[in-house]
Amino acid sequence: MRLKNNWYIVALGTTASAISVIYDLYIILILYFIWLLYLFFFCHVKLSLLFLSMMALVFFYFYFPPPSPPTDTASLSNVNLQGKAKNAPVQTDEKIELILQDKRYGDILLLYFKDANKQYDLHHFQAGAFCSVSGELLVPDGATNPHEFDYQNYLWHQGIRYQMILPSLDTLECKEHSWLGYIYNFRTFLLQSAADKLEEETYQWFSALILGDDNALENETIDLFQRWGLSHVLAISGLHVGIIVALIYFVSTRIFLITKESVQTFFLFFLPIYALLAGGQPSVWRASLMTFLVVFLTKWKIKLSYSDVISIIFLLLVTIQKHIIYHIGFQFSFLVTFALILSQGWVQHSTTKLESAFKISFVAQMVILPLQFHYFSHFQPLSILLNLLIVPYFSLFVIPLMFLLLFIGFLPNIVLLIVEYPFMFIHNIMMKSLAYLDTLIPFAFTFSNIEMSIVFLYYVLFVFMMMALEKKSSYIAFGRALLLCSLIIVLALRPYISPYGRVTMLDIGQGDAFIIEMPYRKGVYFYDAGARFSYETMEASDNVYRQVIQPYLKGQGIQEIDAIFISHEHLDHDGSVSFIQEDFIVHNIITSEYYKWTEEKQDVWKNIHIARFNEILQFQNQSFQVVSPRIKTDSADDNSLALYTELGGLRWLFTGDIGKETERRLIRNFPEIEVDVLKVAHHGSDTSTDESLAEKSQQGVGLISLGEKNSYGHPNQEVLDTLNKHQIKIYRTDQNGAVIYKFKGKKGKFEIF
Numbered sequence: 001m002r003l004k005n006n007w008y009i010v011a012l013g014t015t016a017s018a019i020s021v022i023y024d025l026y027i028i029l030i031l032y033f034i035w036l037l038y039l040f041f042f043c044h045v046k047l048s049l050l051f052l053s054m055m056a057l058v059f060f061y062f063y064f065p066p067p068s069p070p071t072d073t074a075s076l077s078n079v080n081l082q083g084k085a086k087n088a089p090v091q092t093d094e095k096i097e098l099i100l101q102d103k104r105y106g107d108i109l110l111l112y113f114k115d116a117n118k119q120y121d122l123h124h125f126q127a128g129a130f131c132s133v134s135g136e137l138l139v140p141d142g143a144t145n146p147h148e149f150d151y152q153n154y155l156w157h158q159g160i161r162y163q164m165i166l167p168s169l170d171t172l173e174c175k176e177h178s179w180l181g182y183i184y185n186f187r188t189f190l191l192q193s194a195a196d197k198l199e200e201e202t203y204q205w206f207s208a209l210i211l212g213d214d215n216a217l218e219n220e221t222i223d224l225f226q227r228w229g230l231s232h233v234l235a236i237s238g239l240h241v242g243i244i245v246a247l248i249y250f251v252s253t254r255i256f257l258i259t260k261e262s263v264q265t266f267f268l269f270f271l272p273i274y275a276l277l278a279g280g281q282p283s284v285w286r287a288s289l290m291t292f293l294v295v296f297l298t299k300w301k302i303k304l305s306y307s308d309v310i311s312i313i314f315l316l317l318v319t320i321q322k323h324i325i326y327h328i329g330f331q332f333s334f335l336v337t338f339a340l341i342l343s344q345g346w347v348q349h350s351t352t353k354l355e356s357a358f359k360i361s362f363v364a365q366m367v368i369l370p371l372q373f374h375y376f377s378h379f380q381p382l383s384i385l386l387n388l389l390i391v392p393y394f395s396l397f398v399i400p401l402m403f404l405l406l407f408i409g410f411l412p413n414i415v416l417l418i419v420e421y422p423f424m425f426i427h428n429i430m431m432k433s434l435a436y437l438d439t440l441i442p443f444a445f446t447f448s449n450i451e452m453s454i455v456f457l458y459y460v461l462f463v464f465m466m467m468a469l470e471k472k473s474s475y476i477a478f479g480r481a482l483l484l485c486s487l488i489i490v491l492a493l494r495p496y497i498s499p500y501g502r503v504t505m506l507d508i509g510q511g512d513a514f515i516i517e518m519p520y521r522k523g524v525y526f527y528d529a530g531a532r533f534s535y536e537t538m539e540a541s542d543n544v545y546r547q548v549i550q551p552y553l554k555g556q557g558i559q560e561i562d563a564i565f566i567s568h569e570h571l572d573h574d575g576s577v578s579f580i581q582e583d584f585i586v587h588n589i590i591t592s593e594y595y596k597w598t599e600e601k602q603d604v605w606k607n608i609h610i611a612r613f614n615e616i617l618q619f620q621n622q623s624f625q626v627v628s629p630r631i632k633t634d635s636a637d638d639n640s641l642a643l644y645t646e647l648g649g650l651r652w653l654f655t656g657d658i659g660k661e662t663e664r665r666l667i668r669n670f671p672e673i674e675v676d677v678l679k680v681a682h683h684g685s686d687t688s689t690d691e692s693l694a695e696k697s698q699q700g701v702g703l704i705s706l707g708e709k710n711s712y713g714h715p716n717q718e719v720l721d722t723l724n725k726h727q728i729k730i731y732r733t734d735q736n737g738a739v740i741y742k743f744k745g746k747k748g749k750f751e752i753f
Contacts, residue, residue: 004304006049007311008338009039013053014318017060018325022067023452032057056315064322069156076137081108081164085129085174087280088184089122092215096169098125099160105137109155109163110172120169126185128178133171137162144507144737145548146753147377147555157326183276187211190277193409202405202420205427209394210402212236212279221431224438226376229365229383233394235329236278238337241287243399244274264299268292282317282330286337289313306341310334328375332368339367346470354388361387366462370455373447373491377554380444386437393430398423445492448557458487495521495557503647503741506552507733507753508544510683510707510714511572514654516647517556519744522620526564527643527654527679531575540575549576553584562619563588567640567656569596578604590617592641594632611641622647627673628658628666637682638662648743650676653697657682660690667692677741678728680704684715694726701729701750708734 016032019025036053039045086099086107091114098110110133114120125131140163142152155163166172177185191213194206204216214222214234225231233239245267252258252266275288293309296302314334317324324330340347343363350356365384372379380386401423408415461484468477499519506513511530518524529549531540553561561584566574580586581604590609602608611617617624628642640656653675655663663681667673667690675697681688683706702723706714715732723730731739736752743749 005308006045007308007315009036009045009049009053010056011311011314013057014060014315017057018064018318019452020061021064022325025452029057029061060318064318064325065156065159067157067326068153069161073139073161075139076162078134079105079137079164080132080134081105082132083130084178085125085127085131085181088127088181088188089125090215091120091122096120096122098131098172099158100131100133105162107158107160108137109140109160110166111163112166112169122188123185124174125169125172126174126177126181127183128180129174130176131172131174133164133166133173135164135166135171137164144733144753145552146504146738146740147551148548149551157323159321159323180276183273187277190406190409194405197409197413197416198405199420199424201424201428205398206402206405208234209236209240209399210406211277212281212284224435227378227438227444228380228386228434229372230387230390232332232336232364233390235283235333236281236287237283237329237333238287238290239391239395240278240399241271241274241284241291243395244403245271245291247400247403261299264295267295268299271295282324282327283333285317286313286330286333289316290337306344307338310337310341328371331371335367335371336364339363343466343470346466349470349472357388357392358384361385361391363466369488370450370458373450377448377557378444378446379488382441390434398427445488446554446557446559447491448495448555450491454487454491458484461487492557499744501648501743501748503652503743504552505679505703505705505731505733505739506548507737508548508705510710510712511544511575512567512656512679512683512705513544513549513576514679514705515552517558518620518622523562523622524558524560525562525619525622525624526580528567528573528656529564529576529580530570530572531579533571533575540571540578542576542579545576545579549580550583553580558584560585561587563590563617565624565641565643565654566591566595567642567654568592568636569598570636570657573656581606590641592626592629592639594629594639595641596636617643627653627670628655628662630665630669633662635659637687640681642666644670644673648741648748649746650701650741650743650748652677652679654679655681655688657685657688659687663688663690663693667696676700678702680715680719680723682714683710683712684719684732685712686716686718689719689722691722694722694728697726697728699727701731703739704730704732706732706734710734 013032016028020028033054036050040047040050081100081102083100083102086101090097093114093116095114096112100108100110102108140152140155140160143150155161191207191211195203198206204218207216208214217234222231222234225234248267248270249263252263253260271288271292275284278284290309290313293313297304297309317330340360340363343359347356347359347363350359361384365387369379401419405416405419408419461480465477465480465484468480497520501519502515502517504515504517506515508530509532511532512528513530514527516523516525516527531542531544533541561580564577564580564586566577566589568574577589578601586607588607588609589605590611593610593612595610611626613626613628613630615626617626623645625644626641627644629639633639637657638659638661640658640662642656642658643654645652651674653673655678658666658681673696675693677700678693678697680702684704704715720730731750731752733739738753740751740753741748742751
């Protein structure tokens with residue numbers, strides 16, 4: 001059986017199985033089988049190779065885990081765990097994490113929430129140590145909103161089904177360190193030594209680029225690199241491994257005059273250890289193992305194509321760790337590497353190094369575009385050009401300097417400063433320039449969910465375009481490139497040609513946030529945008545915005561908001577407005593005339609409109625009528641801006657936190673009002689939902705936004721009884737998560753997330 005130069009066929013079969021499992025698409029298996037038949041009848045591929053490929057297809061289809069954990073998982077009390085620590089402790093400002101491999105329950109995430117004023121000695125809790133602990137196994141929280149980060153699935157994709165929260169680190173007993181623990185101990189030592197010796201600004205780049213620990217990097221920096229398609233620079237991969245291998249090889253052979261064979265032998269021992277020191281992420285394992293295999297083959301004079309090398313490494317990793325197929329870094333790393341190998345003929349046709357660099361950047365960016373849409377919901381077209389500047393800058397300046405600091409870290413601080421200060425000066429200029437460019441050119445394609453059929457069409461067009469480029473068929477390649485660009489533009493414009501609208505009650509806990517999206521993207525409106533309270537700053541926290549509101553807006557392809565209606569000045573209703581304004585274009589902020597302003601809000605908020613009682617607020621073809629407040633009261637709740645509108649054939653009443661007396665006043669002012677959908681006031685508090693308003697909502701729908709197991713006892717049982725008495729169907733975020741009304745014209749239906 002001849003496998004040489006054909007390992008990619010087996011790897012593609014494994015990939016087909018992974019896609020079928022992840023997206024539940026049997027059609028991918030069928031298409032792969034048809035392709036195998038084509039290879040057999042028209043390309044004279046041997047039957048034995050096809051048989052092996054089919055065996056891989058079937059085996060991995062049943063081997064790979066499903067994308068979501070079992071739904072019948074429940075918490076377990078008084079569980080005794082015993083096993084080896086899978087990793088070194090991961091420590092942040094708030095918590096310490098350790099993964100324990102238990103024979104019965106598999107990998108368990110152990111969590112300990114730190115005391116900010118206490119130092120912790122973690123030298124006992126190292127990778128490979130045998131540990132035991134008792135406690136309650138908890139099911140991690142899943143996402144309750146569209147596009148929200150799903151923590152439960154995130155852990156499941158690492159093979160973790162349960163987590164255990166430790167009341168004290170003393171409850172965890174560990175002993176018997178292994179060789180793996182010593183490697184991670186050395187990594188911890190390097191990180192601590194760097195933190196002690198280097199300036200904070202230098203340390204954050206050193207820890208991320210050399211040792212794979214990006215916890216010190218600021219979130220704004222990570223977001224900036226993500227927006228511009230530069231995240232691959234921050235993840236240790238082939239670029240970093242190639243640099244350190246080149247540096248060691250040059251120093252060893254040119255300065256110390258060590259033989260090439262001896263250096264190759266050194267690399268066979270060094271590369272696996274460096275993969276562990278660099279954090280052990282899939283991208284670094286891919287790069288290290290590829291380099292390891294190339295060195296091994298070179299040393300023993302075995303010829304194997306790069307496509308075979310990458311395919312073998314791919315098969316090896318998915319066999320060892322089946323959950324790795326869900327890792328973003330794994331997907332990006334292998335997809336880009338495989339694409340660059342396939343396109344090496346086109347790249348080699350380049351006449352200059354700049355042209356070659358542009359082609360590599362083009363292929364790398366275009367091949368991951370569907371994944372970029374899927375995970376980050378946006379694409380910055382100019383990132384292809386920016387990579388031509390940033391990648392050489394990091395390759396030739398930043399990363400080599402960081403490795404230099406690693407090798408001279410034992411020298412006096414004055415020597416380190418000689419390296420650090422020029423780096424910080426130049427790097428500050430570069431980062432400020434990148435941030436300025438981000439503000440100067442904020443334009444990016446933003447995308448909502450993309451179907452697998454469109455992804456398939458994209459890759460078909462991309463492959464045919466690359467084939468034409470490699471054959472130097474410029475006109476044909478240009479035509480296919482136009483089709484590809486047209487597909488991307490249509491995807492970006494899809495919300496503007498969609499006849500469907502949505503009203504979404506987001507689950508933000510104990511607070512309100514409603515988003516109205518009109519058909520054909522003729523309008524996007526907020527009714528309230530609440531936040532949680534931060535006890536550290538005594539102000540609104542950005543947690544709700546970062547975890548729920550921002551992902552939803554990006555996932556829906558929303559860049560501009562026509563109006564944010566703010567009911568009243570409580571944080572659970574207006575706390576996220578400032579954060580929204582920082583990232584999105586907000587044309588209007590609308591409050592009642594009795595909204596209590598602070599100096600900060602008046603200075604920061606823009607395009608403010610004060611709405612009066614009975615005013616009709618018109619936005620294109622959508623109108624909102626202000627039905628309360630008519631008079632000022634001493635209560636901010638009763639001064640809430642209440643709106644009446646029609647959406648998707650239903651009459652909606654948004655009530656803020658008004659009380660029963662205000663509800664009765666509203667009915668007296670508008671005796672003919674009829675309500676199909678009632679936003680139940682004040683999270684279902686006993687101060688709200690008067691009988692008279694419930695009568696006006698007879699046999700309609702009641703929406704209650706509240707936090708699970710909240711300390712206020714919401715919703716009040718009396719309120720629920722009143723709603724049930726009038727046959728009002730209740731949707732509540734603490735039980736249903738986000739609630740969505742999707743409509744077309746005058747018809748629609750409610751869905752729970």
